[in-house]
Amino acid sequence: MSSIPALLRDRVNATPDAEAYRTPSENGWTSLSWRETGDRVRELALGLAGLGAGPDTRVAILCSTRLEWVLADLAVLSTGAATTTIYPSNTAAESAFVINDSGSSIVIAENDDQVAKLRSVRDELPGVRTVVVVDGTAGDDGWVVRMDGLGGEGDYDAMVEAISEDDLATLIYTSGTTGRPKGVELTHDNWLFAAASVRELGVLSPADLHFLWLPLSHSFGKLLEVVMIDIGVPTAVDGRLDKIADNLGALKPTFMAAAPRIFEKIHNTVAANMRNEGGLKLRIFTWAKATGLRVARARQRGAGIPFTTRAEYKLADRLVFAKLRERFGGRIRFFISGAAPLSMEMAEFFDAAGLTILEGYGLTESSAGNFLNRPATVKFGTVGPPLPGTTVRIAEDGEILIGGRGVMRGYHGLPEESAEALEDGWLHTGDIGELDEQGRLRITDRKKELIKTSGGKYVAPTYLEGRIKAACPYLSHVFVHGDRRNYCTALVTLDMDVVRPWAEAQGLPADAGALREHPRVLQEVQTAIDQVNATLATYETVKKFAVLPADFTVETGELTASLKIRRKVVEEHHGKVLDGFYAD
Template sequence: MSSIPALLRDRIAATPDAEAYRVPTDDGWESLSWREVGERVRGLALGLAALGAGPGRRVSILCSTRLEWILTDLAVLATGAATTTIYPSNTAAEAAFVITDSGSTIVVAENDEQVAKLRSVREELPGVTRVIVVDGSAGDDEWVVPLDSVTGEGDYDAMVDAITEDDLATLIYTSGTTGRPKGVELTHDNWLYAADAVRQLGLISPADLHFLWLPLSHSFGKLLEVVMIGIGVPTAIDGRLDKIADNLGVVRPTIMAAAPRIFEKIHNTVVASMRREGGAKLRIFEWARRTGIRVSRARQRGASLPLTTRAEYALADRLVFAKLRERFGGRVRYFISGAAPLNTDIAEFFDAAGLTILEGYGLTESSAGSFLNRPDAPRFGTVGPPLPGTEVRIADDGEILIGGRGVMRGYHGLPEETAAALEDGWLRTGDIGELDEAGRLRITDRKKELIKTSGGKYVAPTHLEGSIKAACPYVSHVFVHGDRRNYVTALVTLDMDVVAPWAAAESLPADAEALREHPRMREEIQKAVDQVNADQASYATVKKFAILAEDFTVETGELTASLKIRRKIVEERHGKTLDGFYDG
């Protein structure tokens, strides 16, 4: 197989009438077959070619997760051009940087709002010849054309046949938690390798139904796109975050991938609602959770369960866990988690409920998929063994090095940065980790994010952050601080969706500004901090914390699109509060 469009063509030939995608409509959901997808991609590809897309060119997509994103991506690739991905949450200046740095000549924008963003920086985009709008009006501006008008004629198959596996397929700009984004060059072969490696595991079949909400601008979402084409798995697509819970109950998928924040929020919502119920319901829930986690840990060890434990678990399942599974449609075989570390306590809770989360690991620079836990032998706290064909080494300083066909071609236009990241063909991940006796990778922290206190002790902030979030259902995000300081501190934000019902039941203030300083709220956070501190060395304990009135969000720039904290932005924005921890 030489390219993603060739992969799609083979899929259409093999199962033309099978369901490919399912999309929301005003009346419910409607499906497209692989044949119908092929027809739409063909027409759009020929239209894009007529507008100048082709070998050596780039087309940017500025759009949320929806069917048109995938159709446009496949059409761009079919012309021989490469897709440049832009998060719809990016500012006009950020979008302009990606467009100009990548050399994109066409931009596909989702709606009038995104078009307005581009118009505001039009003088900075001299190389852009056309903006194609998915939902919106072109107006009188010839620079903008509607997507449904993009058609053309020509030899589609000849275009596809001309693409080679080494051709550039995608430019994805790293989110830049610590610096300026870099364009990661991924070839057709990079994606085809990663997708085939997942296929070899036999975890997914055409009988599955995949629910996709992840940003397709992120490498994780893009990998899932290619995986499902290769295997022929139908995908229900809806990128609206506020619709995830409703969609799961209606679509009833068997597989869904998500960032850890989604699982944290589900966990915290369930725990908080049980705490509000109190009494017998809370006692039953806590008993069921303890029983389920005992069973989960036994499964991880490969230990057999006593008959009494099996009977207890069957009762816990009937009283608690079966109801939780029903919230997700009742058919989920497993979830997949990536993009950031998943807390072990939360992973074990979901596993206890029969909703196993397979945590994986990869970088944009390694085509997103490099490691994945297996359903038959998950070990929570690890990201599993490498995918078939991926090689791993641990450097002398603990840094994880990855080799294999999934590793990027390089950073766009940055030869020095490319040489620094790729050492003798090995990708330097910037993450610190270790391999267990079964070859499963455990990540301890990011090399650049390790805190070194003024006493010379190293502290892993993301471990502490995840543990505190798991210990208190009212917490949305935690930012642990202390580099070159004499002790560790933290900023905490509240998940008001979870906090508000609790606050109302406790007759506490309803707004975050008043609530954050309330002794009752601080007491709840302090209990979680104390619980986590009890398992830490003294130098790694959180000595002080502040509750912020506003949550970290993608829109405010404190989170990346994959919901990871942008540490430098948070430090700059809340520097006064952080400095205050160490005054006097």
């Protein structure tokens, strides 16, 4: 196999009438077969070629996750061009940087709002010849044209045959938690290797239904796109975050990938609802959760489960867990978690509920997928063993080094940074970890994000943040601080979707400004922190905290598009609060 378009062509030939994609419509969902997908990609590719897309060119996609993103990407690749991905939440200036740095000459924009963003910086985009809008208005000046109006002629198969496995397929700009974005160059072979590695695991089949909402601008979402073509798994595509819960119930998928924040949100919503109900329902939920955790932990130890516990768990499942599974459609075989660390509390809760999460690990620089827990041998706290073909080494300082065909060819236009990242033929991940006796990888923290207190002790902030969020369902984000300080402190934000119903039930004010200072809310947070502190070494404990007036968001720059905290930005935005913790 030489390219992603060749992979698509083989899939169309192998299963032309099988379902490929499902997309929201006025009457529910509309399906597209592989044959129909191939026809639409062919038509769009010829249209883009007529605009100048082809070998050694780049086409940027500025669009949310939807079917048209997938079709556009496959069409761009079919011309021999490479796709540059841009997060739809990026500002006009951020978008201009990616477009110019990548040398993109065509931009595919989702709607008039995204076009307006581009028009506001048009003078800074001298290399952009055409903007193709998916849902929007063509411009009178000819700079903006509609996607459905594209037409072209040519030899599609000849274009596909001319693509080499070593040709550039994707430029993904790492949002990163610090520093200026760098364009990661990933070839067709990088993606084909990563997809084949997942196929070799044998955990997915065409009988599955994949629900995709992840940003396709992110490497995780892009990997899933290629994997599903390789295996022939139908995918329901809808990137609207507020529709995830409804879509799970309506679609009844067999698996879904997500960032840990989504699982935290689900857990916290369920836990908060039970607290609000109180009485018998809360007592049953608390008992069921405790019973489920005993079973989940016993399974992890490989220990036998007593008959009485099995009987209790069966009742807990009928009263609580089965209802939770039904909310997700009742067919989930497993979830996949990536992009950030999954806390032990989340892993145990979902496993107890019969909704096992397979945690995985990979970088944009290594085509997103390198490690994954297997369904039959899940080990919480690890990201599993390497995928077939991926090699791993732990450096003397604990840094994880990755090798294999999935590793990028370099950073776009940055030879020195590329050489540093790929020193000695290994990708230096910047993450710290260790391998257990079964070859499973455990991530302990980011090499550059470990906190070193003024007493010389190292603290892993993301570990503490995950545990505190799990202990208090009303929290959206937790930021642990303490580098070069004499103790650790925390900034927390409220999840208003979860805390507001509780506040109203308790007769408390329902607006965020009043709640963040209310004694009941502060006590809930303090209780959670005390609960976590009780299990930590003294130097790791959080001594003080503050509830911020607003949540961290992608728009404010405090979160990356994959919902990881940008630590430097948070420290800059809330420096006065952090400094105040240590004023005495």
